[in-house]
Amino acid sequence: MICMFCSEEMAEGEIRCSVCGFTHMNFTETGGSEVIKNMLSAYRQRKLGNIRVELISYKYRMENGKINDLGEELIAVAQADKLEKGRLSWLDKDFYGIQTERNIDLKIRVTGGEKREQTVTLKLPVCEKLNIGCVLENGLKIRIAAGTPENYVLSDMISLC
Numbered sequence: 001m002i003c004m005f006c007s008e009e010m011a012e013g014e015i016r017c018s019v020c021g022f023t024h025m026n027f028t029e030t031g032g033s034e035v036i037k038n039m040l041s042a043y044r045q046r047k048l049g050n051i052r053v054e055l056i057s058y059k060y061r062m063e064n065g066k067i068n069d070l071g072e073e074l075i076a077v078a079q080a081d082k083l084e085k086g087r088l089s090w091l092d093k094d095f096y097g098i099q100t101e102r103n104i105d106l107k108i109r110v111t112g113g114e115k116r117e118q119t120v121t122l123k124l125p126v127c128e129k130l131n132i133g134c135v136l137e138n139g140l141k142i143r144i145a146a147g148t149p150e151n152y153v154l155s156d157m158i159s160l161c
């Protein structure tokens with residue numbers, strides 16, 4: 001059986017998903033599908049409502065021939081409860097592109113009950129303006145996208161919870 005919430009495979013006969021914890025019930029009366037839809041919506045808000053995916057960016061300023069570190073800035077990539085499985089969600093912000101393919105490291109922070117940071121390495125395609133996005137995968141995992149909507153690469157999976 002496949003979990004209705006996170007799309008992970010469940011063991012036969014299990015009613016609670018071992019990955020996300022969603023409890024599956026069967027309704028035989030009329031309107032059962034509406035009840036399940038409402039349960040899924042409420043569970044999505046409870047499980048993912050406070051989880052954010054952020055890109056950690058570092059700011060520098062060149063002054064008098066010296067580079068001054070201005071610290072880090074968090075750039076919101078996605079709010080987990082707004083993500084749709086399999087649909088890429090892009091930031092409304094562009095970054096400087098690159099003229100030759102190269103690897104970059106992106107530092108990602110997932111916040112919720114706890115803050116977890118993970119670095120993903122991506123081989124960027126040539127692009128004039130770089131976009132960053134996020135896609136929800138099975139098992140409450142995401143991949144970070146980098147490039148353009150027409151030509152992008154995806155990171156390894158990052159767990160949301």
